[in-house]
Every structure is written in structure tokens, then in C-alpha cells.
Amino acid sequence: MTKPDWAAARALFPALKKYTFVNAAGGAPLARPVAAAGAAYYAEALAHGDAYWEQWLARLEASRAALAGLIGASPREVAFTLNTSHGMSLVAGALAGRGGVLTMRDEFPSTTLAWLNAGYKVKFLEPEDRRYPLERIEAALTPDIKILVTSYVQYRTGFRQDLGALGRLCRKRGVILVVNATQALGAMPVDVKKAGIDFMVFSCFKWTMAGYGAAGLYAASRWLKEIRFPEAGWRSVPVPETMDNQARAMKREASAVEAGCVHFPCIFALGAAARLLTGLGVGNIQARIFELNDYLEAGLKKLGLQATTPLDRACRSGITIIKAKDPAKAVAKLEKLGIMTAARGEGVRVSLHFYNNRADLDRLLAGLKRVLKP
Numbered sequence: 001m002t003k004p005d006w007a008a009a010r011a012l013f014p015a016l017k018k019y020t021f022v023n024a025a026g027g028a029p030l031a032r033p034v035a036a037a038g039a040a041y042y043a044e045a046l047a048h049g050d051a052y053w054e055q056w057l058a059r060l061e062a063s064r065a066a067l068a069g070l071i072g073a074s075p076r077e078v079a080f081t082l083n084t085s086h087g088m089s090l091v092a093g094a095l096a097g098r099g100g101v102l103t104m105r106d107e108f109p110s111t112t113l114a115w116l117n118a119g120y121k122v123k124f125l126e127p128e129d130r131r132y133p134l135e136r137i138e139a140a141l142t143p144d145i146k147i148l149v150t151s152y153v154q155y156r157t158g159f160r161q162d163l164g165a166l167g168r169l170c171r172k173r174g175v176i177l178v179v180n181a182t183q184a185l186g187a188m189p190v191d192v193k194k195a196g197i198d199f200m201v202f203s204c205f206k207w208t209m210a211g212y213g214a215a216g217l218y219a220a221s222r223w224l225k226e227i228r229f230p231e232a233g234w235r236s237v238p239v240p241e242t243m244d245n246q247a248r249a250m251k252r253e254a255s256a257v258e259a260g261c262v263h264f265p266c267i268f269a270l271g272a273a274a275r276l277l278t279g280l281g282v283g284n285i286q287a288r289i290f291e292l293n294d295y296l297e298a299g300l301k302k303l304g305l306q307a308t309t310p311l312d313r314a315c316r317s318g319i320t321i322i323k324a325k326d327p328a329k330a331v332a333k334l335e336k337l338g339i340m341t342a343a344r345g346e347g348v349r350v351s352l353h354f355y356n357n358r359a360d361l362d363r364l365l366a367g368l369k370r371v372l373k374p
Ligand SMILES: Cc1ncc(COP(=O)(O)O)c(C=O)c1O
Pocket: 083, 084, 085, 086, 108, 110, 111, 151, 153, 154, 155, 180, 182, 183, 202, 203
């Protein structure tokens, strides 16, 4: 794949003219084609009422194919959900009674609460120097643990798991691998087949840049024959149009969880975002992010500021935590300068996506100098 024109890609985001936006891990700005895909639904409904229903259903499937392509899945393994919490609750419901869960101490609540709420025994693994080395995870896989639930990238440290290695470990130990990809999808490559992931859930308002309400679920085809999702409705069956109110056989596709009419505009925006990301190439995006990270790290070093994120490439992501005594205050001061960050973990969270550039980082570094080294 040829190297993308990053300046042209940046020009798709009007918000970047006004803000120094280094907060993709919070919520990313929208690109014009993504916003246009969502807005098209409202324009059509305004002009044509419900006459577009069939076209919207066709566009729903086109969006599904685009999302499936982004993660290396087949469309029948992919469903649209409302958010990570929703997807995780569906997976926890589908796996009821299969045994204990191992998860990470640093997880965002959307990863863990669904399992606790469903009554699973959940064991939390403590990090080692903000990392979760494979050997540490393996040692914690006691015979009672049947499900490993982890984020691909941790929101409060930036630590990135090696999904391939986790998949191999889970297969070796007969453990089900459930991944929350919210802090990575769109920025770090995900190939669900290569990694041997059983289930994956994600919100798409962060690195996938599709706005709120855009989210998804992947269920490996081998599971679709076996499980029942805990939610169902008229569109969960193979032919919804029969409107059989006594149907018991739900379709053996992930989209069985799209129980009723869906949130078309969010899904269309997600389809457009998946096409944009695939066009740029997620491998290219990751390389771009690493390049920007290097520039940021060099600048932090010059300023004498400390990144608490594990910086080795093997576990690096788009997130960098910069140590601060009062992160909330620092973030508020940066916002006054038009620099959008977040207070997470041990400091100021900076999260860089392909649309950022060195000029953003120069403004950020000047802001950090002013705020953290007055
Ligand atoms: C790892 C992770 N998962 C999920 C979310 C969001 O959760 P939900 O999609 O349930 O709103 C966040 C942050 O907002 C997060 O950092």
C-alpha cells in the first residue's frame, strides 16, 4: 500500500482548525465523509419519509461488510451495538455458566461490570510496572478460569496487549478470549482470525472516529452455532418479514443481537469511517502514530517531563500518560489554550491519531511546559 497523504487526510477534519486535538482516546473529531454518511439518513428521511427503508437496509449491510473488513471478520460474525457496555453484556449473557473470568486491574468499567453484574466470579490481575506480561497472565489462569477478558489497549496507561500471543495462550489452555478493542480499533491493526479472538466488543467514537452510538460486536463463527444471546426481537430471526411471533430459532449470525430497528445514522457513519480507515490502511496509521509518539517522547525528554506509559514498541499504542501532580487542573488549563487532553491514570493523557501533526505536538509541548513546569 502506498503511503497516505497525511496532510490531505487531516484536511477532512474541520475541528482540527480550531483545536489542538490530542484526545482520540476520549472522543475523536469527525471527518467530513463520516458526518455526511450519518447526515444523509436525516436528509433522506426529511425529504422522503420512510420510503428509503429498503435502501437503508442495504446500506446497513454495506456498513457491516466495511466493519467486518476492518477487523478481518466475515459479515455474519459482526453486529452493531450501542456501546462497549452493551456488547460486553451480550457476550457475558451468551457465555453464562461457563466458568470464572480473569481480567485486568486497570480495565475501564465497560470491560468488567457486565461480568460482575451477570454473577460471574471475576479475578482481577494486578499489573507489573503498568504491564501485563504474558507469563503473569498464564500463571493467573487457574483451572476455575474459563474466560479471559481484556482490553487490547488500556485506557489509563496506554499498555497494549499482544493479541496474537494472548490468542495462542487461550487456545493452549482452552480459555475463551474476549477483547475490548475500544482504545485501539482504527489505530492499531486488529485481525480477529489471526489472533484467534472468540469475542470482541468496541465503541467507535474514539479511534474509529464514527461518533457516539456507533459500536460493534464480533462473535467467531464457531460460537454462533453454540450460543444464545440474552436479547432477542423481531429482527433476530432469519426472515424478520414473516413476523412470526412464536419463532424460537434465532439466526445463527451475530446480527441476531440487532433485535429491532437499528440506529441507522450512527451505523452509516461507522460504515464510512471503516472505509476511510481501510483506505488509509491501519498498518500505515499505526506507523504514523508511532512516528508522532517518537516526536512527542523526544519533546517530553527535552522538557524533563516523565511519561509513565510503557514506551517499548511491542506494547506501545496511541496513548501517552504524562505524569502530573494535579492532572485535572493541568487538563483544564490546557483546554483554555485550545489543547484537548484528558486526566487519566497518573497524569495528563495525550492520545495521537493519524490526523495529528508535528505542529499540534509543538503546541502541545509548549502548553505542557507552561502548565506543568511554570
Ligand atoms: C477501554 C474502554 N472501553 C470502553 C469505553 C467506553 O465505554 P462505552 O462504550 O460502554 O461507553 C472507554 C472509555 O470511554 C474505554 O476507555
